[in-house]
Every structure is written in structure tokens, then in C-alpha cells.
Amino acid sequence: MTTTLPYxxxxxxxxxxxxxxxxxxxxKFRTVRGWxxxxxxxxxxxxxLGLLTASGSHASCSVGSVEVACxxxxxxxxxxxxxxxxxxxxxxxxxxxxxxxxxxxxxGVITYPPPNHNEIVPGVVPWAKxxxxxxxxxxxxxxxxxxxxxxxxxxxxxxxxxxxxxGRPGGVSAASPRWLRLTRxxxxxxxxxxxxxxxxxxxxxxxxxxxxxxxxVGLFVTSPGDLTVKQxxxxxxIEQVRFTQATAVFDxxxxxxxxxGGAWGRDAVGVTGTTDWxxxxxxxxxxxxxxxxxxxxxxxxxxxxxxQTIERTLxxxxxxxxxxxxxxxxxxxxxxxxxxxxxxxxxxxxxxxxLAAKALVTGTVTFIAGLAAAMVTVTFGKQILRxxxxxxxxxxxxxxxxxxxxxxxxxxVTAVLALALGAVFRRSVAAVITxxxxxxxxxxxxxxxxxxEGAAQWLLRLTPAAGFAIQQSIPGYAHVIGxxxxxxxxxxxxxxxxxxxxxxxxALALCLAIFQLRRRDA
Amino acid sequence: xxxxxEVNGLRKHFGPTVALDGMSFTVKPGHVTGFVGPNGxxxxxxxxxxxxxxxxxxxxxxxxxxxxxxxxxxxRHVGALLDAAALxxxxxxxNHLLWLAHSQGLGAKRVDEVIARxxxxxxxxxxxxxxxxxxxxRLGIAAALLGDPPVIILDEPFNGLDPEGIxxxxxxxxELAGQGRAVLVSSHLMRELQDTAAHLVVVGRGxxxxxxxxxxxxxxVSGSRVTLRTTAPLEAxxxxxxxxxxxxxxxxxxxxxxxxxxxxxxxxxxxRAVPFFEVAAHRATLEEAYMELTRDAAEFRAxxxxxxxx
Ligand SMILES: Nc1ncnc2c1ncn2[C@@H]1O[C@H](COP(=O)(O)OP(=O)(O)OP(=O)(O)O)[C@@H](O)[C@H]1O
Ligand SMILES: [Mg+2]
Numbered sequence: 100m101t102t103t104l105p106y107x108x109x110x111x112x113x114x115x116x117x118x119x120x121x122x123x124x125x126x127k128f129r130t131v132r133g134w135x136x137x138x139x140x141x142x143x144x145x146x147x148l149g150l151l152t153a154s155g156s157h158a159s160c161s162v163g164s165v166e167v168a169c170x171x172x173x174x175x176x177x178x179x180x181x182x183x184x185x186x187x188x189x190x191x192x193x194x195x196x197x198x199x200x201x202x203x204x205x206x207g208v209i210t211y212p213p214p215n216h217n218e219i220v221p222g223v224v225p226w227a228k229x230x231x232x233x234x235x236x237x238x239x240x241x242x243x244x245x246x247x248x249x250x251x252x253x254x255x256x257x258x259x260x261x262x263x264x265x266g267r268p269g270g271v272s273a274a275s276p277r278w279l280r281l282t283r284x285x286x287x288x289x290x291x292x293x294x295x296x297x298x299x300x301x302x303x304x305x306x307x308x309x310x311x312x313x314x315x316v317g318l319f320v321t322s323p324g325d326l327t328v329k330q331x332x333x334x335x336x337i338e339q340v341r342f343t344q345a346t347a348v349f350d351x352x353x354x355x356x357x358x359x360g361g362a363w364g365r366d367a368v369g370v371t372g373t374t375d376w377x378x379x380x381x382x383x384x385x386x387x388x389x390x391x392x393x394x395x396x397x398x399x400x401x402x403x404x405x406x407q408t409i410e411r412t413l414x415x416x417x418x419x420x421x422x423x424x425x426x427x428x429x430x431x432x433x434x435x436x437x438x439x440x441x442x443x444x445x446x447x448x449x450x451x452x453x454l455a456a457k458a459l460v461t462g463t464v465t466f467i468a469g470l471a472a473a474m475v476t477v478t479f480g481k482q483i484l485r486x487x488x489x490x491x492x493x494x495x496x497x498x499x500x501x502x503x504x505x506x507x508x509x510x511x512v513t514a515v516l517a518l519a520l521g522a523v524f525r526r527s528v529a530a531v532i533t534x535x536x537x538x539x540x541x542x543x544x545x546x547x548x549x550x551x552e553g554a555a556q557w558l559l560r561l562t563p564a565a566g567f568a569i570q571q572s573i574p575g576y577a578h579v580i581g582x583x584x585x586x587x588x589x590x591x592x593x594x595x596x597x598x599x600x601x602x603x604x605x606a607l608a609l610c611l612a613i614f615q616l617r618r619r620d621a
Numbered sequence: 622x623x624x625x626x627e628v629n630g631l632r633k634h635f636g637p638t639v640a641l642d643g644m645s646f647t648v649k650p651g652h653v654t655g656f657v658g659p660n661g662x663x664x665x666x667x668x669x670x671x672x673x674x675x676x677x678x679x680x681x682x683x684x685x686x687x688x689x690x691x692x693x694x695x696x697r698h699v700g701a702l703l704d705a706a707a708l709x710x711x712x713x714x715x716n717h718l719l720w721l722a723h724s725q726g727l728g729a730k731r732v733d734e735v736i737a738r739x740x741x742x743x744x745x746x747x748x749x750x751x752x753x754x755x756x757x758x759r760l761g762i763a764a765a766l767l768g769d770p771p772v773i774i775l776d777e778p779f780n781g782l783d784p785e786g787i788x789x790x791x792x793x794x795x796e797l798a799g800q801g802r803a804v805l806v807s808s809h810l811m812r813e814l815q816d817t818a819a820h821l822v823v824v825g826r827g828x829x830x831x832x833x834x835x836x837x838x839x840x841x842v843s844g845s846r847v848t849l850r851t852t853a854p855l856e857a858x859x860x861x862x863x864x865x866x867x868x869x870x871x872x873x874x875x876x877x878x879x880x881x882x883x884x885x886x887x888x889x890x891x892x893r894a895v896p897f898f899e900v901a902a903h904r905a906t907l908e909e910a911y912m913e914l915t916r917d918a919a920e921f922r923a924x925x926x927x928x929x930x931x
Binding site for chain 2: 109124
């Protein structure tokens with residue numbers, strides 16, 4: 100037998116590293132033109148469908164048959180669009196002070212409610228509000244804190260539209276009146292309530308940064324529209340809002356502090372028109388008799404829910420996701436189909452690392468494609484919507500960033516889920532179908548009004564489709580009656596919680612894929 | 622790293638099929654080791670186990686004393702070609718090599734070197750889907766050479782090559798081995814390896830039947846048979862059988878003798894004055910030697926097939 104010197108390579112042996120695997124997987128991805136085109140097409144579909152939807156959406160305001168510029172929508176201290184409409188009996192208050200009142204009655208009317216919609220009935224809507232308010236000024240959208248009794252949610256302290264703290268439950272009547280007190284001390288406003296005017300309970304505090312030295316303080320009454328949702332044909336629903344008016348009776352008004360006293364200012368804040376009811380039966384306003392004030396008002400002090408949202412421009416996301424799923428599944432199943440997976444595993448025998456590298460490359464590529472697409476779509480979609488006369492509910496730049504980055508993350512995580520399914524099934528058709536069934540189909544079912552609302556919400560809690568919650572820019576509020584259903588763009592989970600559900604499923608699928616990859620022969 | 626492959630007592634089955642049944646052999650550097658056996662003998666399975674792709678139920682397969690899975694930058698240690706068709710059709714050959722190179726920390730320069738080495742030339746910029754089987758084999762060879770590894774494992778590299786390609790491949794394998802690499806090449810056709818392999822591992826039914834040098838194998842088989850032509854066959858038979866040989870009549874005047882060397886036969890017949898006019902030591906080809914060795918394996922195969930049918 101001949102003895103030979105063992106072979107020594109002249110190549111430099113560098114360090115083994117995960118970065119190399121990433122580079123190799125990226126090279127793999129970018130060198131198949133079909134995949135690159137598929138990914139670009141996914142991004143393009145998002146942009147094109149989004150902008151198309153935006154250009155097809157028109158809105159205008161008119162008085163009678165004459166088109167007019169739409170009235171500016173007030174914006175609250177947090178930057179959100181608000182309803183700020185109420186009857187306000189007020190005085191200026193310089194510096195610190197406090198106001199106390201007793202409420203003995205809250206009644207009202209609801210016009211033409213179901214079932215027959217043919218009469219005006221006495222009644223108070225759940226979130227009709229009457230009580231005390233300390234407000235920056237009578238300007239709509241300005242900062243405030245308020246102590247109030249409500250139609251059916253008891254005593255509340257609310258401030259700056261979005262904040263709400265519950266006090267004593269129960270309704271108000273002459274036999275069971277409510278005493279309310281609101282004090283100002285610098286930027287700090289504190290609300291109290293009492294059943295008898297002697298035993299006081301603190302309800303909450305509000306910190307109103309930048310409140311001016313002189314504020315408007317007084318009594319207010321408001322009553323939001325009565326919302327009814329009717330099931331329409333084809334599973335859709337029709338939302339109707341009807342005029343309501345609330346009337347509250349106050350006495351024992353006690354204003355402490357540096358106020359002029361004497362006559363109270365009277366303002367229908369934010370009121371733009373009058374209904375026949377107000378014209379012929381009972382106008383909004385104040386009737387005073389011997390220290391008892393009867394105040395009627397209509398409107399609401401709350402975040403505004405009516406308008407377009409930025410995510411309405413993201414109509415192409417579903418189609419884009421399907422394309423991404425197909426491309427990503429091919430990225431791995433093509434290797435099984437051709438036997439190329441063996442070559443891959445020869446180059447990287449540590450299988451978990453190999454799949455991790457593939458997942459990271461897949462995720463990064465889809466994230467970038469999704470980010471670019473979402474950014475362009477939201478930016479230009481908003482402009483197109485606005486130029487078509489639509490009102491877009493404003494959100495903070497941070498929220499907009501969350502929606503855009505979140506959609507990119509939704510793409511990336513879905514892509515990794517699809518990749519893991521591809522590794523588990525090793526067949527493109529099975530993996531693509533499964534990915535679509537677990538993420539796209541639940542979302543379509545939940546938002547296309549084919550399912551009962553409860554079922555739709557559970558689908559979006561329990562399936563990977565929960566991740567779509569990340570694109571919701573306007574939250575639903577417990578203290579604002581709304582039709583908070585998936586088909587209207589309201590997800591049952593908070594944005595990051597929804598994405599976390601998707602991430603959980605993805606992690607699970609990835610673990611299963613790695614487990615199988617390690618266990619099975621290649 | 623010591624460039625050897627050590628396979629020790631591998632056992633594996635796929636369902637009821639026994640693929641490996643105590644497979645053991647060693648591949649040493651410096652020459653081409655042929656890995657031959659009939660279809661289904663377990664060659665490919667053994668290679669997959671060596672390369673960490675399949676798991677054996679028993680036994681070990683080590684490269685330079687280490688399992689493949691523990692190698693860092695494995696393509697720097699082992700170059701393998703298992704299935705030349707394992708390619709993404711829409712990716713060019715060069716890009717196929719490029720991702721492999723990137724996975725081992727190598728660059729485009731090395732890719733171009735192996736493309737030239739494997740004789741792919743400008744075809745490397747074409748999509749691999751359009752490649753002929755022979756070109757795919759060359760691409761597979763290029764991939765195996767990428768990391769300039771001391772150990773090379775090729776499964777049926779002659780498949781699909783034209784005569785020119787076969788010559789090229791033989792020279793190529795000899796050159797690799799001449800550089801001191803351990804080269805393991807499987808085939809189910811002995812003639813492909815005839816002038817290339819210095820050492821042979823013959824397998825059948827999942828285990829090694831013979832593990833020998835080519836020269837020894839040839840000698841072992843051809844040494845036992847001599848063809849004799851004589852005008853007195855009966856007398857010749859008597860004399861030779863008496864001397865302990867086994868004699869078979871092939872024709873009227875032709876006998877086949879085994880158990881005695883040609884020189885001994887000439888001496889015996891000469892001493893007894895038995896006339897003969899031709900004595901020929903039967904020179905077996907490697908192919909024949911191999912057929913003889915693997916006949917059992919093939920027969921067993923047919924028998925179990927019938928049993929299974931019953
Ligand atoms: N993935 C598999 N699933 C089931 N059986 C398999 C698998 N791979 C190999 N076998 C079986 O294991 C045995 C050994 O097969 P192997 O492919 O290793 O043989 P081989 O020597 O390479 O044959 P050939 O010369 O035809 O390539 C055969 O009986 C084969 O049918
Ligand atoms: Mg084989």
C-alpha cells in the first residue's frame with residue numbers, strides 16, 4: 100500500500116459563522132428571478148390596490164343641494180378627532196377653585212327608535228352625560244375634566260375625551276340624587292361624588308398639562324346619537340344614528356374661587372344646526388328657577404369614530420400576503436422537490452441553524468418589501484383620500500409608524516409561518532393552502548360579514564389572523580357606543596397582542612419544523 | 622485533519638427493507654476507492670449516512686475521526702456529489718456555486734476557479750434547468766471541489782457522461798487522489814472504475830463482500846482457472862483429477878481446470894506424456910470478478926423477491 104501525504108488545502112479556513120448562512124440564503128433567494136419578481140409583485144399589489152381604493156373613495160359635504168367645504172373637525176389634546184358638542188352654562192374661574200352641584204334628574208327623548216321608528220319616545224341613551232366640567236375654554240377640542248352622571252353607566256369622571264373613570268353605579272332621581280364636585284389645583288383636577296352632600300368619595304384625578312390660569316367652569320349636558328345596527332341582506336349591517344336630547348336638573352350650585360359670579364354664560368358648544376324637535380318642542384338651553392337649573396343638551400364629548408382611517412388604504416394587504424406566502428413556500432419546498440435540501444444540509448449540517456437562517460432571510464426580505472409598500476401606500480393613499488374630500492381620522496405619527504411597521508411585521512411573520520409550514524409539509528400545495536387557510540381565510544370570513552359578529556371576533560382572537568390587529572389605527576372606546584366589529588375595522592385584540600398571537604403560532608410552527616428536520620432523514 | 626473515511630458497523634432499514642446490514646470499511650487518502658455493488662446494495666444510503674443526511678440505527682461513520690455533523694465549514698473538509706439533478710432549474714450554475722461558496726465563507730473568485738476546473742466554461746452563466754446530465758455532473762463536481770476538500774465522495778459520477786466525459790472523469794479522479802485526497806466513488810458498473818480505482822469496496826445486501834486492492838481481486842479470481850486444449854481429454858481428466866484439480870469439459874477438446882496453476886498442469890501432463898496443444902491461464906476481467914462476487918447477492922435478491930411474492 101502506498102503512503103501518501105494527506106491533502107492540505109491552499110484555501111484560507113475562515114471562521115464558521117451564522118452570517119455566512121444568512122449570506123448563502125440571501126444569495127439563494129436573489130438568484131431565482133421568479134422569487135424576486137414575486138416579492139416585488141406582492142409589494143406592488145399592495146400599493147396599486149391601495150391607491151386604487153383611495154381614488155375610488157369620494158366624499159363631500161353639502162347644505163341642501165349645495166356642496167360646501169366640510170367643517171373642520173375638532174382635535175383633542177391627544178391629537179385625536181373628537182366630538183365636542185354640549186350645552187354649557189359657565190363662568191370663568193381664575194386660578195384654583197372648586198365647583199359643587201346636586202343632580203336630581205336626568206331624562207330625555209330619543210327620536211324614532213326601533214322597532215317601528217315612528218315616534219319620539221322619552222328615554223336616556225346610556226352615555227348621555229350631565230354634570231360639572233372645567234375646560235380650557237369653550238373652544239371645541241380644548242382640554243377638560245368633567246364629573247357627570249350618565250344614562251346607564253352611573254357616575255363617571257372623564258377628561259380629555261379618551262379617559263374615563265367609573266364612580267358609583269346607578270341612575271339618578273329626586274329620591275336618589277347625586278352630588279358632584281370638581282376641584283382645580285394647578286394642573287391637577289380632582290373629582291368627588293356624594294349621595295348626601297356630606298360624605299364625599301374621590302372618583303379620580305386628571306392631570307391637564309398646560310391648563311391656562313383662567314378656565315371655564317360650569318354645568319353641562321349632552322346626549323350622543325342613539326346607535327342601532329340592523330342586519331342587512333348578504334350578512335352586512337346597517338348602522339343608524341338618531342337624534343337624542345338629555346335634560347338634567349341641578350341645584351345647590353356652589354362655585355368656590357376667583358369667579359365673577361352673577362349671570363352664567365350660556366353656550367351651545369359646537370352646535371351647528373337645530374332639529375325640528377328643538378325648534379318646536381324643547382330647545383337646548385337653561386331654565387332657571389330659584390337656584391334650580393334645568394339644562395337640556397345634545398351632542399357628545401368623546402373621541403370621534405366617524406371618518407376614514409389610514410389603514411383603509413391597505414386593501415391590498417391580503418392579496419400581497421397570498422403572493423408572499425406562495426413565494427416563501429416555494430423558497431423552501433423547491434429544495435425538497437429538487438433534492439437540493441441535501442446540498443443545503445451538506446453546506447450546513449446543523450439543521451436548526453439552517454432553518455433559522457432561512458427564516459431570518461425570508462423575514463427580512465418580506466419585512467423590507469412590506470415596509471416599502473405600506474409606507475408608499477399609506478403616505479400617498481392618505482393624500483388621495485383627502486383630495487377626494489374624505490376626512491381621515493388623525494393619528495399620532497407614532498401610531499402611523501406602528502401601522503406601517505406593523506404591516507411590514509405582519510408580512511414578515513406570516514412569511515416565516517409559511518416557511519415553517521413549507522418545511523413541515525415539504526410540498527408547496529399543502530403548505531400554501533394551509534398558510535392561506537390559517538391566516539387569510541379567517542380574516543376574510545371575519546371581515547366579510549358572513550359570520551356572526553361573535554364568531555368573527557373569536558376567529559380574530561384565536562387564529563394567526565389575529566395579527567391583522569396591528570393595522571388598526573383608531574381604538575374602540577368603552578365609553579363611546581360604537582359598532583366595534585371586525586368588518587368595521589375593529590379587532591378584538593389590541594394591535595401588539597394580535598401580532599403576538601401570530602408570532603406565537605409562527606414560533607410553534609418553526610419549532611415543529613426544526614424538530615422534524617432534525618429527526619427525519621433528509 | 623486526517624483525510625480518511627471510517628465506516629463502522631452501519632445498520633439501517635427503511636420499513637421492512639434492510640438497507641445497511643453492518644456496513645464497515647475504511648477509505649484511505651491517496652487513491653481512488655471504488656464503491657461497487659448491484660442496485661440497492663446500499664451505496665447511496667451509506668454515503669448519505671457518512672454525510673450526516675440519514676441517520677443509521679447502529680454504527681458510526683467518521684470523517685477524519687469526526688462525524689460530519691460536527692464539522693465546521695464542512696465543504697472545506699468533504700466535497701460530495703450525491704445527485705447531479707439536485708438543482709434549482711431557474712438558477713444559473715454560477716449562482717448555484719455562489720450560494721454554496723457564500724455558505725463556507727468563500728467568494729466569487731473561488732467559484733470561477735472551480736467552474737474552469739470542471740470545464741463548465743461560459744455555460745456556467747446559463748440556467749441549470751437547461752443542462753444535460755453530463756453538464757450537471759460537471760456542475761456537481763465543481764460544487765464538490767468548491768471547498769478544496771481533502772475528502773471527496775461521489776455517487777455514480779459517470780452516470781450520463783459520454784465516452785469523452787468518462788475519460789475526463791477518470792483522469793480527474795486520478796488527479797484528485799494523486800494530490801493526496803481520499804476519493805470514494807460509487808458505481809454499479811465495474812468497468813467504469815476498471816482503470817481508475819486502486820482499491821475496491823464491493824458491497825451487496827447492505828454489507829461489504831470484498832474490501833481489497835484491484836490487483837488482489839483479479840488474482841484471486843483468475844488464479845483458479847486454466848483452459849486446456851488436448852486431443853486426449855479423458856486421459857488428461859484422469860491425470861489432473863488425480864492431482865486434486867477440478868476439471869470440467871467445455872467442448873470436444875477443451876477443458877477448464879481449477880485448483881492447479883498453469884505451470885503445474887504443463888509439468889504434470891508433460892511427465893505423463895499426455896498430448897496437449899494449448900494451455901491458457903484464464904484472465905478474468907474485473908467485471909467478471911465482480912459478477913462472481915456479487916452473484917450471491919443478486920441470487921439472494923431474486924429468492925427473497927419470490928418469497929415475498931408467495
Ligand atoms: N428513502 C428510502 N426509502 C425507502 N427505501 C429506501 C430509501 N433509500 C434507499 N432505500 C432502499 O434501501 C436499499 C439500499 O438503497 P441504496 O439507494 O442505498 O442502494 P444503492 O446501492 O445506492 O443502489 P443503486 O446502485 O441503484 O444506486 C434499497 O433496497 C432501497 O430500495
Ligand atoms: Mg445509489
